[in-house]
Amino acid sequence: MEKYDVVIIGAGPSGYAAAMRAVDFKKKTLLIEKNTLGGAGITNGALSSKTWWELSRDMLAFRKNLARYNMTAPATIWKEIQLEVNQAVKERIDLLQDHLNQLKHSSQYNTYLDYQTGTAEIIDEHTIRISTENINTDVEADYIIIASGSRPRILPNIPIDEKHILTSDTIENMDDFPKSMVIVGAGVIGCEYATIFAGFGQTKVYLIDKGDTILPFEDQDVVAVIEKTLEEQGVHIHRNSTLVNMEIKDGQVVYQLEFSDGHTETFEVEKALISVGRVPNYENIWSDAVPIKMNRRGIEDTDTNTSVKNIYAIGDITADINLVNVGELEGRYAIEKIFGKPCRQLVYENISTIMFLNPEVAGVGLNEKMAKEQGLNYKAVTVDYTTIPRAIAKRDTQGFIKLLVTDDDEMKVLGMRVVGEQASSAIQAVALLISMDKGIEELAECVHPHPSITEGIQESVRALLGKSILKSGLLKNKVNCYCYNCEKEELRAF
Ligand SMILES: Cc1cc2nc3c(=O)[nH]c(=O)nc-3n(C[C@H](O)[C@H](O)[C@H](O)COP(=O)(O)OP(=O)(O)OC[C@H]3O[C@@H](n4cnc5c(N)ncnc54)[C@H](O)[C@@H]3O)c2cc1C
């Protein structure tokens, strides 16, 4: 039996990152993938959906610009867009595959990494069985890392056929833009696809969530901006309603909603997308002889350790955050823990995220909802994009910056949300401050290029310190400082 230092199950972003870190340690490593290299980080997931989003954004801008010349944009051709997305996916997979091939032929690395396609199952604590169509092979490992990812959660009462009623695994494989589509689950995936389809302008989109609003985990001021732009683009948000039935009738999707006043209404659309969260891929990954503990959300891990000493878990299979950057972080961390000493603690507080909406929403750390749930007193400032010269020049002043700090003299950064143009690049400086456990003085004093969106962040910090250029509370809803007292559940302007 071939023996490895470490065997990694799943070559999505988490598994791939772990394998490459194991190579750095010169450990004999086997990476096993049953399907497509890159997992949901590339196919029917992060990269593919972001390519759809970019193309949809281009189309929206194109339509807007043509309107200036009193011209109407021609219809977008689905197949052309789909081809472009498939090309992006292929480019990325090819790059990762080429990298593996180069490693295999490199005299520096060739002894360390094997890559195999097949379905892996942990038979006992040190044995992994790899099954392909024709053959089963067992290998031995000192350490095993599970990186088998996740898949869309399905609802038992909805007849998902992946043709009329789809999930994120199949939505990109449709033959054409549907004339109408309902999206069930207005979380990140649901709202991103609502933005994409609304942007192309060829699909009437309906959006439902079981929560009271879209993006129920976000602050209401953030949600308000996103709802406004979605509705301006013709998206119909079903409010105060619950989905009571969905079926496929004569090739159409028919669904019934019950509204909070008791009345029901029936709607008919061409397609439905079900995006109500993701579930871990744990089935048949380990045999009963291997006592790995898990809960409904995934493997219960302590800093990537599972309940079995030599077996680790990383990425979406674990019961925490499902993001590419988190999976990669955990993968690299697990290897450093096994073979060396991690460069730094595994912390999640400074993970920055982007939601690819219109406009984009970038976040790091806590929002007000989370701070209140944690019973924290905080100070907050909001700076509207209408005060930022770069946003004015861009002719796009929708959005705002919101910064939360501790309600004490130190004013440590608790979190931030930026809704608007270039939100994702604006957030980085603050993510760094959180990771360094620093107060906001540093940010107030550095010189930002002009005109830039990050000047808005500097102005937020200065406002909290009482030295902003535009003074808080004077221009209606443009620059506002307030503090929250959790005992009194009270907001007070300052
Ligand atoms: C539509 C969509 C959009 C997203 N957008 C973003 C985004 O913009 N930014 C972001 O950070 N995250 C995004 N995500 C989340 C991100 O894709 C995941 O968090 C990330 O892919 C998780 O990586 P992973 O390696 O843990 O799992 P996966 O990517 O799921 O990879 C797991 C791999 O393991 C393989 N596997 C499973 N079982 C076995 C087995 N028994 N043997 C061998 N191989 C096996 C699978 O085939 C798969 O390739 C998005 C997800 C979706 C669905």
Ligand SMILES: NC(=O)c1ccc[n+]([C@@H]2O[C@H](COP(=O)([O-])OP(=O)(O)OC[C@H]3O[C@@H](n4cnc5c(N)ncnc54)[C@H](O)[C@@H]3O)[C@@H](O)[C@H]2O)c1
């Ligand atoms: N830009 C990004 O970083 C990005 C993009 C896409 C996905 N992701 C990752 O993928 C994960 C999964 O995304 P998701 O959108 O599927 O999950 P989600 O948790 O973001 O949203 C699921 C939504 O479905 C709703 N819901 C649940 N059950 C329902 C029901 N029965 N009827 C109606 N609504 C229901 C929830 O209230 C919630 O709003 C995200 O949590 C995120 O980690 C990240």
